[in-house]
Amino acid sequence: MSDLSASETRGYEPTLGDYFALLKPRVMSLVVFTALVGLLVAPVSMHPVEAAIAILCIAVGAGASGALNMWWDADIDAAMRRTAKRPIPSGRVAPGEALGLGLALSGFSVVLLGLAANWMAAAILAFTIFFYAVVYSMWLKRSTPQNIVIGGAAGAFPPLLGWVCATGSMSVEAWLMFALIFMWTPPHFWALALFVKTDYGDAGVPMLTETHGRRVTRIHVLGYTLLLVPVAVAIGFTSIGGPLYLALSVVLNARFLWGAVQVWRRDEGAAEGDSYATEKGLFRQSLWYLFLHFGALLAEASLAPFGLGGW
Template identity: 75%
Template sequence: MTDISAQDTGREAGMGDYFALLKPRVMSLVIFTALVGLLVAPVPVHPYIGFVGILCIAVGAGASGALNMWWDADIDVKMKRTAKRPIPSGRVAPEEALAIGLTLSVFSVVLLALATNFVAAGLLAFTIFFYAVVYSMWLKRSTPQNIVIGGAAGAFPPMVGWAVATGSVSVESALMFALIFMWTPPHFWALALFVKSDYGNAGVPMLTVTHGRRVTRNHILGYTLALVPVALGIAFTSIGGPIYLAVAVVMNAWFLKGAVALWKRDDAASEADNHAVEKRVFRISLYYLFAHFSALLAETALAPWGLGGW
């Protein structure tokens, strides 16, 4: 990490700047998948305990974001996509972000342990450590497989939510983890295909930078093919059912179609239409994850009326 001092931007940091440190867009996905993990678990949770559990997971995700922004401030300032973040823009000092990240990390883990159980708290602690240390400090700048391995950090929330309810890990929670883990590489590589210069300028060894777009397209197709059986397999567990299966078939066919379209492309075609297909596949990937977890939630919600589950 290169030391970056806050620059004078003409105004003091506001609450919005400190909130931005927590990566609210990423946090929203974490909250949603963790909530689904909690609600589809076979053990009912008191609403207050469930609220505290999700709050702790959200705060832990925010803590990870703050630590990531603290560490990555030197490369964020070099990328158009991240240059306006609170630290590189000079609105928040790096040491402030570090203090916020560490404080929220301890708070979220300790409170989760006291309010729920040590399994959930341990998983949350490991998630924060994995994202802040294993991914941000080690993998991101050292290997083009950064997204593949580092994607585990974003895959833990539904497992943590499940543990809040059950105090354990199960096949179902492991499959929800696997769904996000396998989805992450094609999701981020689709993004990297049309922001390649950003990563190259910052010296981040994204696959598009180290091996080129052709290899990246091959990897996107390969991981999408590997993702399909994981997604469909969840349909035949205790949290799946016909609703989820129908959604999974449609979404996987759509995502796979997009991956094949990307695989057939070359750089000339991509540049000619301003990466239209790449951007479309990236958007599909966002719908993909939301649809799968929404379908799991629907299965659980409709089960009391005999409309969900097998």
């Protein structure tokens, strides 16, 4: 945990933007989008006001997780170039303030979600916050190279959570959306680790690239992509899928698999020679991959009332 003290922030008054940065807004945007899709593709409709409150609670809960993660990981963030300017390591926000904000937002989001949607959804949100802040941040991240694999569950819960907000129950479709994000997370982050290799080593994080080497990491990228493809395509044959989703998924997965094969075939000499262009390309592709899959599910649900979406 960071040894930064409140005295180090003396002389600077944190702004609203500093506190907002603690919530990891970029991560929050993906959480909100996938949770919204999970809610909208569910077979039960929520009242618009209740749905809006539910999504707000999920967003706030995700932000709370981010604040708690930044509080605990301040020492790691300070050692990594791409995170050194975050609010705590840069001295703009005191660690205690981040902890207080994270705890307050956690309690607020869980209780309000229980009142606005149902208590099963509230329990899942509470577990998600706990899993990300405690199981992943405090334990897995610093203890095992499989941190990304197991910790990926925290980021995979939002669509399932949206579904439970609407239905009060779980289903195969909800768990497949969960599995889509869960299986996507390892190749997404390991592709990133391949071209920001020095950051994790400097921070002492046991990323797979540091503990088992870059060749093993490339094999894992391909292996998890092979596991991801059938999950993504299988959703197309469920009640929330349809011909539009299935066609798009086949194309996206063919491209993503080919990109993973290219990363697997590369050696370090070739990668360094072109500044990891292939690895960066797979990482960029992974961002669009998830957005387009969930966008296609949303499109299927939107077209269904007109007899155009779904099977």
